[in-house]
Amino acid sequence: MSAAAMNSQTRRERRRRERLVERDAAIPVELYGLKRGTVTALTTCCVLFALFTLAPVVWVIINSTKTQSNIFGSFGFWFASPFEFFHTFANLFRDIDGDGTYANWFLNTVLYSLSGGIGATVLAVLGGYGFARFEFRGSKAFFAIIIAGLLVPITLVAVPLYLAYAKVHLINSVWGMILPSMVVPVGLYLMRTYVELSIPRELIDAARIDGASELRIFLRIALPLMVPGLMTVLLLSVAGTWNNYILPLIIFSNNQLFPVTVGMGLWSQHAGNSGDANLYPLLVLGGLVTIVPMIALFALLQRYWRGGLLLGSVAN
């Protein structure tokens, strides 16, 4: 048996065991003394809300295959010929009305999200560990300032940043987008809480007694234990930059640098009076292409982030 196959088998085994544990932890429904039909009624509620949740997504999938006139003229929740999906898809690689090219925007979004997200995670992991496991002059005050930063999200900083960028020539610079994406105070807060809960002081102290350097303790002992929390922060900060709209809207005037969100915002503004440029199908398919990678990422990594999201509300 190959190593990969064995690995996937043990992973499946582990997942099965986790599911069993979860089922054991749940209290059997019969014990609640519910009336007959309650489960059916509540399941119906769940189905209704699921329909509400899925309606726009289903609409986008169906209408990404339509022509502009069919998007408006045919029934929204069923297909209509001709099947235009591939034609529209090809147009995502062309600058169709002078606003810019979707494929270019998409690559920009990937670049900003990955570099911003990875940077944010590195800073949050280092800082969270530092605040959780060390005491130094001013540590309390620094941390209080960062917590205050939670209240001042990037939207409000965007205008002041624009003023500052104008001074230091960061307007229309990739760094003007990436650097602010690396500041995620909530990420640092999550990491600090995670370290408090999952890395015992005794473990670190034991390593110190053995004469390990602080850097070595961090890399060899703390970091491996921080991985689940780290994945949550990575996912949240990548998603945060992926979704960011107002900062790139303000700092970029060159459409070659736009992320998807700003490009699509521009299209939605121009689609109404662009005449025969046929922007609506692009808007629909562009939306679909934007959300698929994020949904896939969240689905793939859900083991990690599900517990992590709650961290902000526990501990002091």
Next chain:
Amino acid sequence: MSETALRPSAPAVTPPSTPGKRRRRSAYARRQGRAGLAFVTPFMIIFTLIMIAPLGYAVYQSLYTTKLIGGTSFSGFANYSTVLQSGDFWDGVIRVIIFGGIQIPVMLAIAFFFATIFDLGVARWGPLFRAVYFIPFAVPIVVSSVMWGFLLDPAYGPFNHLMNAIGFHNFNWLSGNLMIPSIIIIAIWEWTGYNCIILYTALKSVPRDVIEAAILDDTPLWRIIVRIKLPMVRPAIIMLVFINTIGAMQLFIEPTILNNYQAGVVTNTWTPVIDIYSTAISNGQYQLGAAMAVVLAVIIVAISVASLGFRGRRREQ
């Protein structure tokens, strides 16, 4: 200090009796402090550059005025008094407060309802629904606003056909009266799943034996939920109120995008952030826009602190 107490055999730490040993211990603490500082410095540098410095610069700018003739000069609080006396700005503030005041409680109620169902396991296919509800969180707000714009479009939107079919003719989801309710629906669509997952995780951590004891006492289910589960997840609810309030006060993307489907409803001052954007960026009145941003930040901080104070008072009872 408690760290050293744990380590009787640490080379740098020996029983604190003679002055010489004291000095050695503080040297140890200093070395620790330097290591801690090294870990937090990268974050602090970028944080200072990106958040503190621009905010400081904005406050500084907000005290100046640029005139066509005479250039830029110090004008004290003139910009602030312009903002504070601007009826449009306050209309926008009140609009987002109304928006958040309705959207947040409704959404949290829905999220708690489903989180409880998933936690108790009283509906079929719980894990599937949990995953489905979370999908909108992965959709950028620009994209969800575009999608909902199509769905609610006054002329062609399927939801408009629906209203026509059930007897409401000339219904317009994006008219002046219905714009806020429509954005509330969109925001509920966007955020319920995220809030639900957080509440679900919090409910999962309620100890099982507490619930079992209540069941053995023949406590009705609704009472277990309201009297035991709800109080135990209060910290999570408070955090969610906090996050959602900060988000609601900065409403910007949804109205901006929906304006492209129904022109004329969303004005340049419809929400505070739209107002700031159009003042500072579109009209180029940076200093006035900076003053508005500072005022909005103060309002957000005030509301947040007030809600924290509320938490503190509740805890004392």
